[in-house]
Amino acid sequence: MQQAAxxxxxxxxxxxxxxxxxxxxxxxxxxxxxxxxxxxxSGKSTTLKCVAGLTEPDAGxxxxxxxxxxxxxxxxxxxxxxxxxxxxxxxxxVPRRTALDNVCAGALARVxxxxxxxxxxxxxxxxxxxxxxxxxxxxxxxxxxxxxRLSGGQQxxxxxARALCQRASVLLADEPVSALDPNAAEQVMELLAxxxxxxxxAVAAVLxxxxxxxxxxxxxxxxxxxxxxxxxxxxxxxEQVLENLYSSERNVA
Amino acid sequence: xxxxxxxxxxxIVSASSTGLKLxxxxxxxxxxxxxxxxxxxxxxxxxxxxxxxxFAIAGTDFDPTLLVDGWQGMARFVADAFPPDLDWEKVVKPxxxxxxxxxxxxxxxxxxxxxxxxxxxxFASRTxxxxxxxxxxxxxxxxxxxxxxxxxxxxxxxxxxxLGPFAGVLALICxxxxxxxxxxxxxxxxxxxxxxxxxxxxxxxxxxxxTHGSLPLVVPQFVGLLLYRFDVNVRSSLxxxxxxxxxxxxxxxxxxxxxxxxxMLTHIIIVLILIIVxxxxxGFIRRKLAV
Numbered sequence: 001m002q003q004a005a006x007x008x009x010x011x012x013x014x015x016x017x018x019x020x021x022x023x024x025x026x027x028x029x030x031x032x033x034x035x036x037x038x039x040x041x042s043g044k045s046t047t048l049k050c051v052a053g054l055t056e057p058d059a060g061x062x063x064x065x066x067x068x069x070x071x072x073x074x075x076x077x078x079x080x081x082x083x084x085x086x087x088x089x090x091x092x093x094v095p096r097r098t099a100l101d102n103v104c105a106g107a108l109a110r111v112x113x114x115x116x117x118x119x120x121x122x123x124x125x126x127x128x129x130x131x132x133x134x135x136x137x138x139x140x141x142x143x144x145x146x147x148x149r150l151s152g153g154q155q156x157x158x159x160x161a162r163a164l165c166q167r168a169s170v171l172l173a174d175e176p177v178s179a180l181d182p183n184a185a186e187q188v189m190e191l192l193a194x195x196x197x198x199x200x201x202a203v204a205a206v207l208x209x210x211x212x213x214x215x216x217x218x219x220x221x222x223x224x225x226x227x228x229x230x231x232x233x234x235x236x237x238x239e240q241v242l243e244n245l246y247s248s249e250r251n252v253a
Numbered sequence: 254x255x256x257x258x259x260x261x262x263x264x265i266v267s268a269s270s271t272g273l274k275l276x277x278x279x280x281x282x283x284x285x286x287x288x289x290x291x292x293x294x295x296x297x298x299x300x301x302x303x304x305x306x307x308f309a310i311a312g313t314d315f316d317p318t319l320l321v322d323g324w325q326g327m328a329r330f331v332a333d334a335f336p337p338d339l340d341w342e343k344v345v346k347p348x349x350x351x352x353x354x355x356x357x358x359x360x361x362x363x364x365x366x367x368x369x370x371x372x373x374x375x376f377a378s379r380t381x382x383x384x385x386x387x388x389x390x391x392x393x394x395x396x397x398x399x400x401x402x403x404x405x406x407x408x409x410x411x412x413x414x415x416l417g418p419f420a421g422v423l424a425l426i427c428x429x430x431x432x433x434x435x436x437x438x439x440x441x442x443x444x445x446x447x448x449x450x451x452x453x454x455x456x457x458x459x460x461x462x463x464t465h466g467s468l469p470l471v472v473p474q475f476v477g478l479l480l481y482r483f484d485v486n487v488r489s490s491l492x493x494x495x496x497x498x499x500x501x502x503x504x505x506x507x508x509x510x511x512x513x514x515x516x517m518l519t520h521i522i523i524v525l526i527l528i529i530v531x532x533x534x535x536g537f538i539r540r541k542l543a544v
Contacts, residue, residue, distance in 0.1 A: 052454045075458075082456025092447035094469045105465045109456025117464040159451075166455050 004063075005030045005202035006051065006084065006170045011060030013046055013226075020046050021226045024060070028170065033196040033203040035213035035234060038223035039246050044206045047223070048172050051204075052086045053077070065169050082109040085163030089175035091155045095148030099139060099158045102147055103130040106165035133161040136199075137191055153184025160191060171195065173205035177212065185209075189216040210242050330514060337522060338515035348504060348523045355500035356527065358418050359487035362425025363479065369430045374437035380446055381463050395438070398431025407493045421498030425486050433482050440474040441467060473542050480535040487531050491524060501527075 004027035011024040021043045028034050036044040049055040051062055053069075062069040065083035072080050085106070093102045101119040104126050108116060115121040134140045137157040147155055156176060163171055173192060177185035189205075193216045196203040207213050213220050213234055220237050222230030222245045230241055285291075309315070338344045375381045376391035406424035414420050449466035457465065494502020501524055508517035 054450065054454065078453075078456050081454065084454075086451065086454045088447065088451060090447050092445075092451035094448050094466065096472065097469055105452060105457070106455050108452060108458070108461045108465065112458070116461055119465075162451075162455070 004028060005065060006204065007063045008047070008051065009061045011047065011050060011062070012058045013043075013050060013055065014058055019226060021050075021057070024223075024226070024228055026221055026228060026231060028202040028204050030169065030200045030202050031196055032218040033193050033205065033216060034219045034221060035217035036204065036206045036221050036223065037210055037213055037230075037237075037242075037245055042223040042245075043226040044223045045174055048086075048174050048204065048206055051084060052172055053081050079109060082166060083168055084170040084172050085166040085168035087156070087159050087163050087171065087173040087176045089178050091152070091159050091179075093147045093155055093159055093162070096146055098144050099134060099147055099150070099161075100127065100130055100143040102158055103133050103161045103165045106130075106133075106162035107167075109166070130161070130165050133164040134158070136164060136195075137161045151184070152180050153187055156180060156184070156188050157191060160188070160195070164195070169202060171201050171203045173203065175206050175208060178208050185212065192216070193218075210237060210245075213237060333512075334514040334518040336515065337518040338513070339519060344516050344519050345523075348501060348520045351494075351499070351501040351504045351520075352523050352527050354418050355490045355494065355502065356487060356531075358421045358425065358490035358493065358498065358500055359483060359531075361422045362429055362486045362490065363433075363483040365422070366426045366429040366433060367479070369426075370434040370437060373430065373434040374441060375463060377434060377438040378441040380442055380444075380449070381467050383459065391434075392438075395431050395434045398427055399435060400431070401428065403428035403489050404492060404496055407496055407498050411497055416497040416499075418499035421490055421493040421500065424493060424498065425489060428489075429482055429486060433478060436478045436482075437471070437475055440471050440478065444470045444474075476542055477539045480539055484531055484535045488528060 006028040008027070009025040011021055012019070013021040020041070024043070024047055026034075036047065038044045046055060050057040050060070051064070051069075057070070060070060064080065067080040067083070069077060069080055094105075097119065101122075104119060104122045107126055107129070111123075111126065131140060131143060134143050137160050139154060139157050139161060142150060142154065142158075147158060150158065160171075160176075171192070176192065177188050180188060189212050192203050192205060195201045196218070205217070207217075214237050217234040220230065220232065220234045221228055222241065224245055229244065230237075373391045373395050376383065376387045377395055379388065382388040382391075403424045406427045407420055410420040410423040414423070444467065448470065449462045452462045452466045490498070490500055491502040491505075494500040494504070495506045497503065501520055505517055505520045505524070508514070508520060
């Protein structure tokens with residue numbers, strides 16, 4: 001078996017004295033799309049945020065592309081973390097800038113100096129690479145459109161292109177399709193699965209819709225009250241597993 | 254309410270009478286235990302406000318009868334001012350030239366404060382600052398520049414560079430840095446943190462996050478506030494003229510001192526036109542930007 005792109009073990013996190021993650025451990029391999037499922041408050045988003053550095057875990061071990069994040073700090077940690085690119089539910093692009101400029105911004109960790117502070121000074125090579133990323137997500141024809149003029153689904157694809165321009169090996173997607181209509185959601189999920197299978201990316205996506213996971217994911221990880229209670233092929237997500245994941249939501253204190 | 258209820262008379266407008274009406278609750282209305290203390294608070298606030306106004310009236314010799322008794326003085330003043338003196342060589346031309354100076358003072362006072370205001374705004378915004386100390390220090394600097402009126406800055410600079418428009422420009426730069434920096438910092442704090450956060454996870458440096466994630470989001474607000482400040486600064490530079498910083502304010506001051514009220518009226522009309530034009534122009538550009 002190949003080396004995992006992302007491996008997490010013994011991850012723990014509390015908010016205001018309430019334990020939200022207990023001993024979370026999983027791996028995501030290159031070439032697979034792993035869906036994280038669970039009810040609201042089950043800890044699936046928190047898990048992803050710990051990996052992305054948006055939340056500091058209390059304890060645990062996170063290994064990403066060969067570097068152990070939990071042993072690094074400062075700028076080194078930030079650079080090591082850029083091995084994982086993130087796609088957000090709220091997309092988080094700059095609406096007044098073109099799709100191309102937004103995608104180029106994904107490469108900022110690689111460029112430095114005063115020239116990196118304005119899109120005016122982005123190099124030809126970088127623009128060329130960004131065009132490639134836009135082409136990969138099917139948005140090359142809208143490269144010079146301001147992002148604010150694109151539809152939600154198109155914006156999310158541009159955001160995926162920005163993540164690709166980061167040259168990451170892991171793609172973290174936090175509810176990437178929750179704000180999209182069913183058609184756009186389907187397209188973005190197809191894109192994420194394609195990127196895993198064809199570009200050998202490791203994709204971890206927090207999803208709210210089990211049917212999307214069943215259709216597009218290779219593997220699913222189910223969380224309940226901050227613990228992993230299911231880790232298996234997406235095809236094994238049957239009624240009983242889902243019942244267990246979602247029905248007990250009312251019992252949460 | 255049953256359908257057979259007759260319609261209300263036409264002169265009673267009561268939209269809710271045909272809609273849903275729930276039966277009154279059988280539960281007792283709970284007594285608010287804080288009711289007495291609320292009444293006490295409101296009562297004492299009212300007393301304090303009334304007292305403050307009584308002190309203020311005494312302190313400012315506020316007496317409307319004086320205005321009624323002295324109306325003739327005002328009427329004489331206005332009668333002297335009409336008709337305005339429209340002599341081109343002696344009044345209108347110098348007035349227009351001085352107005353241009355006023356406009357230039359306002360322009361430079363606004364644009365030359367952009368670098369300092371921008372720098373301080375980035376440090377003084379919780380979302381972009383580099384360190385809590387930098388945040389507090391730049392907030393303090395902005396507060397100082399804002400608190401000292403431009404006219405005081407003008408009086409200080411006059412002692413260094415002498416009477417004239419340059420002192421006015423320097424004064425406006427100082428005061429405007431304080432005001433615009435504060436407004437910009439606030440508009441940065443109100444904008445969406447998302448893009449900045451996204452670039453942070455992508456490994457962008459702090460400065461890159463600001464120039465690619467924060468600033469592009471606030472450019473329209475920044476330009477809008479800049480135009481608003483230009484508008485205000487042109488008006489301020491009029492007042493600065495009164496303390497010797499040149500421009501049309503100076504001419505108005507001279508006209509009053511030499512009792513040439515008809516000349517003064519001409520200058521005031523020019524000022525009025527200038528302010529309306531600047532106000533309309535900046536409003537027009539701001540509306541275009543808001544789209």
